[in-house]
Amino acid sequence: MDVLKQVFLGDFMPHGMCYMWKPGLLWLHVSSDSLIFLAYTSIPITLLYILKRRQDLFFSKIMALFVAFVLLCGFTHAIAIWNVWNGAYWFSGAVKSITALVSVATAIALYKLIPALDAIPTVHDLQHQIALRNNKEKELQTQQQLLERYSTELIRSNQELTQFAYVASHDLKSPLRGIRQLNTFIKEDLENAQIDLPESVQQHMKLVDTRINRMNKLLDDLLEYSRVDNIENDIEESIEIVDCNHLTQDLFELVNSKPNFKLSLSDPLPTVLTLKTPLTTVFRNLFDNAIKHHDKDQGVIDVKVEEQDNYYLFTVSDDGPGVAPDYHEKILALFKTLKPRDQVEGSGMGLAMIKKIITRFGGNININSDLGKGMSFSFQWPKETLVRQVFSLNTTQ
Structure with missing residues (x-):
């Protein structure tokens, strides 16, 4: 108890005696120290409030030092008021020494912040x-x-361009039918007249038939290519359950022109809920391409599938002559073939149509092939949810 009295009251004369207890002078110091104490107390409270709301502030540590420094400065003025009537100078000195240490620490911390302050x-x-x-x-x-x-x-x-392709392929059909009919009339007239044509002329007549068939095939493919972007308007009526096992078997039997060719399914293919027509077009053209460009009368086409997050990755492989990697991009282009048209019938649009359909549905197609090592086409086909998303996006464009 005596120690506390010694610290807070002290044996020294109070500061008021230095003021000779003159009311004006005494209250001038007391009121000034009171206002300074209140101001110094409110400043750290405001800083603490800011720090609490903005903990991301870069200068939060220096602000904490300022809080301590200003608060201690305020206490020194509060003790000054106390010492007007008491002589607790040991206590006042102790608080001032703590204030001095905090002040020095604040000054050092502020000096270290000069580079950061310059960078602001x-x-x-x-x-x-x-x-x-x-x-x-x-x-x-x-x-x-x-x-x-x-x-x-x-x-x-x-x-x-799509409209032009549609109109061109549709309107050119009429004169082509006329040419075909005219060629038929010529052959019938020659037969009725019992005229024996030279072998070269007969070959030319057959060549005309071949070119007419090729032109007709080209117009059919051009028409189908132009329709790729015309997806049905009602997804609920267009989407259906497709058993890929039955689909591939039926398509292979439809396009297979070589009895010794076989279709192999490495694993059972999935049953999917999708748009059947574009998927049918992809498989049909891949099978037709594998059979048509095979260098032998017998071969095997293998189909397998790998399930991914939003896609099925189908791979259609054959054991044909293959294609050098330098030509992989070329064969996917429109009207591009690697053999003369008189050697292999085709419009050069089948693979381009496949690429357009797969790209339309947000997938990718890749070729893995080399000369003499067969060919594999791997393409992504979207699952039901993604089909609906792609369909919705396409119909809003």
Whole structure:
């Protein structure tokens, strides 16, 4: 008890005696120290409130030191008021010594922050950065408008090209039928007149038939290619359950023109809920391509599948002559073939049509082949959920 009295009361004369207990002078110091104490107390409370709300502030540690420093400074003024009527100078000195230590620590910490403070952008720097950002945003907006314009033009051009392909393939059918009929009339007239044509002329007549059939096939494929983008409007009526085992077997039997060819299913294929027509087109053209370009009268076409997150990865392989890697991209292009048209019948559109369909449904197609090592086509086909998403996206464009 005596120790506490010694610390807080002390044996020294109170500070008021130095003021000679003059009321004006005494209350001048007391009121000033009171206001300083209240101000110094409110400052750290405000800083603590800011630190609590913004714990991400870079200067949170230095602010904590400022809180301690200002609070201790306020206590020194509160003790000064106490010592007006008491002589607790040991206690006052102890608080001042603690305040001195905190003050020195704060000064050192603040000195170490000089590089970080120098790195803080000035108002001019911020205004310059904002101006640059606004200019970039204007440039991006301009580029976005150009892209939207180009996109609109591209969509319009694609629609016009698709319409042109449809009209051309449809309207050219009529004169082609006329040419075919005229060629038939010529052969019938020659037969009725019992005229024996030279072998070369007969070959030319057969060549005309072959070219007519090729042109007809080209127009059919062109028409089908132009219809790839015309997906049905009602997904609920178009989507259906497809057993890929039955689908591939039926298509193979349909396109197989060589009795010694066989279809092999490495594993049972899945039953999927999808749009049947485009999937049928893909398998039919892959089978037709494998059989048509095979260098032997017998061969095997193998179909297997691997399930992925949102896709089925189908692989159609054959044991044919294969294609060198340099030509893999070429054979997927429109109207491209690696053999003369008189050697292998085809329009050069089958693989291009496959690529367009698969790309339309958000998938990829890859070729794995080399000369003399057969050929494998791997393509992704979307599962039901993704089919609906792609369908919805396509119909809104």
